Amino acid sequence: MEGTIYSLIPAVLMLVLVLLTRKVILSLGIGIIIGAFMLTQMDIGAGLALIWSIFANIFVSEGSLNMGSIYLLSFLFLLGVTTAFMTASGGSKAFGRWAVERIRTRKGAGLVPSLLGIVIFIDDYFNALAVGQVARPVTDRHHLSRAKLAYYIDSTSAPITVISPISSWGAYIIGTIGSILAANEITQYQAFEAFVLMIPSNLYVFAALLLVFLTIYLRLDIGPMKVHEQRALETGELNNPEKGDVPGDLNDEFKDHDNGKISHLIWPIVALVAGTVVTMILTGIRNTEGSADILSIFANTNVNISLFIGGVISVLVGFVLYVSQPAPKSGIAVVFGHGLKAMLPAIYILIFAWMIGDIIGQLQTGEFLAQQFSQADFNMAYLPLIIFLLSGFMALSTGTSWGTFGIMLPIAGEIAAVSDPALLLPALSAVLAGSVFGDHCSPISDTTILSSTGAGSNHIDHVMTQLPYALIAAIAASIGYIILGLSGSVWLPLLLTLVIVVVIALSIHKFNPKISSKS
Template identity: 85%
Template sequence: MEGTIFSLIPAILMLVLVLVTRKVILSLGIGIIVGAFMLTQMDIGSGIGLIWSIFASIFVSDGALNMGSIYLLAFLFLLGIMTAFMTASGGSLAFGKWAVERIRTRRGAQLVPSLLGIVIFIDDYFNALAVGQVAKPVTDRYKVSRAKLAYYIDSTSAPITVISPISSWGAYIIGTIGSILAANEITNYQAFEAFVLMIPANLYVFAALLLVFMTIYFRLDIGPMRTHEKRALETGELNDPEKGDVPGDLNDEFKEHENGKITHLIWPIVSLIVGTVATMVITGIRNSEGTADILSIFANTNVNISLFTGGLIAVFIALVLYIGQPQPKSNVIRVLAEGLKAMLPAIYILIFAWMIGDIISQLQTGEYLAQQFSQADINIAYLPFIIFLLSGFMALSTGTSWGTFGIMLPIAGEIAAVTDPTLILPALSAVLAGSVFGDHCSPISDTTILSSTGAGANHIDHVLTQLPYAIICAVAASVGYIILGLSGQVWIPLLITLVIVAVVALIIHKINPATTSTSK
């Protein structure tokens, strides 16, 4: 069944179950079981053995510890501990009070995560988790639902990272582009120049960023988001109380210290940022061959160990600050345990997402979709549009932007080079745009999971509330890519894409009045 149409079954089944049941662990689990049995020809014993081996490979691979995944999981636990100490020390409460005095509107509170999401462009994981820690005290004060916060985080993290050359994504993409240009003997431009020229053709990214700020200004609560925002404003419940525990939710297990200061929140976060970025630079230099420049550093950096190191430093700082506070305060062990427990929902979802991603990879779902595309007889003018849709569906099904990049960038580059070399950069841009779109819609995407974790939102609520916004941007980008392919222009399709998003947003604003009619 590998590499055939049947390879789509686990991905489609999982997506349908998520939408119907809204239970992500159950849906992922069924997808894993079905996919494993397909790979083992329905042999129960072999299927169970395969599931166990896939689970074990998350921690041990080729006889050695799989440090990449271990570091990331450990970082999530460290993030939970850091958040617990910042909360118990009263740092989050103090920062919230300070922010309320300076950020006087609900609109201003929502600008905090959106602007931070653009400023912190080095890595999407780091962006998703760090922005949430800073923004939550502010958005919570103004009763912004956690689903809305997760949308702001997710819709700025991947979009800004994928167009930033000085980022983990940018470095990886530039390296891939270089090999594609060399393989197709294209010498008009170097890899870095090609990446920069591709930026305006990444239509979905700019549509998503525009819609974020129009959502803030016009208070657009589309689809399920309206329910979450209305509940938050009327009851103060930032998450659906019927959904149970959410990642990072401490459930008021301890009382915040009354003498907390802003420094109890600021210093751990500053140490997290400095420690992570410094380690990224150090590991990038060590892993670079010859003289290291800024691009080689970010191309060769070890993001996961950098996050772990930054998290370790941040926890130490948060712990020292907490211990230094006067009595009364909660027991240190209790605070630590609550921080660990708060991250368990995110850990479970991430592990299951990795497992079904492995299953889908073994079924060669991505390769099947790419093969069907390569064999299709299509009008070359529609190449960017079709590549955008296919990359989006592939990222949605597999839950990985990087995996989609790896499969689709070479294919798109080769097809464009053979048929119409002038479309090679728009075609590659369409891969990047479609991958981010699919990532935004996928419940098994790492970035989506970590965005809901950083915001402290129920994961499925985040996926479902972000979906209408992502679809609006994807429709606008699709029109743009059709015009791009037909006209050969880049800036006009970008302008048309943004105009469509703006018009749709204004129409929604007019026919669907904002939930927050009295609070700006």
């Protein structure tokens, strides 16, 4: 069944179940079981053994610890503990009071995570988790739902990272482009120059970013998002109370300190940012052979260990600030324990997502889709559109942008180089755009999971509320890619894409009843 149309079954089944049941763990679990049994020809014993092996490989691989996943999971726990110390010390409450005096509207509160999401462009994981910690006290005070916050985080983190050359994504993409240019003997530009020239053709990214700010300015609450925003305004419930625990939410487990200061929130975050960025630079220099420039540093950096070290430093700073207060309201063990507990929902979802991603990889779902694409006969003018849609479906099914990059960039580059070299860069850019689009729609995407965690949102609520916005941006980008293929222009399709987003947003604003609020 590997590499055939049957390899789509676990991914499609999982997606359908998520939409029907809204239970992400159940849906992922069924997808894992079905996929494992398919790989073992329906042998129950062998299938169960395979599931256990895939789970164990998250922690131990080829006789040694799988430090990449262990570091990331540990960082999530550390982030929960940091958040608990910031909350228990009264830092989050103090920052909220300070922000309310200066940020007086819900629009202003929405701008905080959106602008921070653009400024913090080094890595999408770091972006998703750090922005949520800073923005949450502000958005909570203005009763923005956690689903809306998660949308702001997710729709700025990956889009800005994928077009930034000085980022973990940019460095990886530039390296891949270099090998594609060499393989196809293309010498008119180098990999870095090609990456920069590709940026205007990444139509989905610009559509998604523009839609974020239109959503803030016009208060576009579409579909399920309107329900969450209405509840937040009317009742103050930022999450659906019927959904139970959400990642990163402490649920008032302990009483925060009455004499907290803004510094009790700011310094742990500064420590997190500084510790992570410095470690990324140091690990990048250490892993680079020869002289190290900024691109080689970010190409060779170890993001997961950097996050872990930044998390450790942040916890230590938060701990020192908490114990230095007079008469803390809760014991250190209580704060520590509740911080760990708050991250368990995210840990469960991430582990299940990794497991089904492994199974989908073994079933060669991505390779099957790529093979069908490479064998298809179509008008080359529609190449960017087809690549965009296929990359989107592949990222949606597999839950990985990077995996889609690795499969689709070489294929798209080879087809364009042979058929129409003028479409080479737009074709590669369409892969990046489609991968981010599919990533935004996928419940098993790690960046989607971490955006939910950073925002303290129920994960499936985030997926369902972000979907309409992602589809709007994708529709506009699809029309832009048609124009790009037919005209050969770059700037006209980008302009048209943005105009379409504005027209759709204004139409929704005009005909969609508004939620009443004071700002």
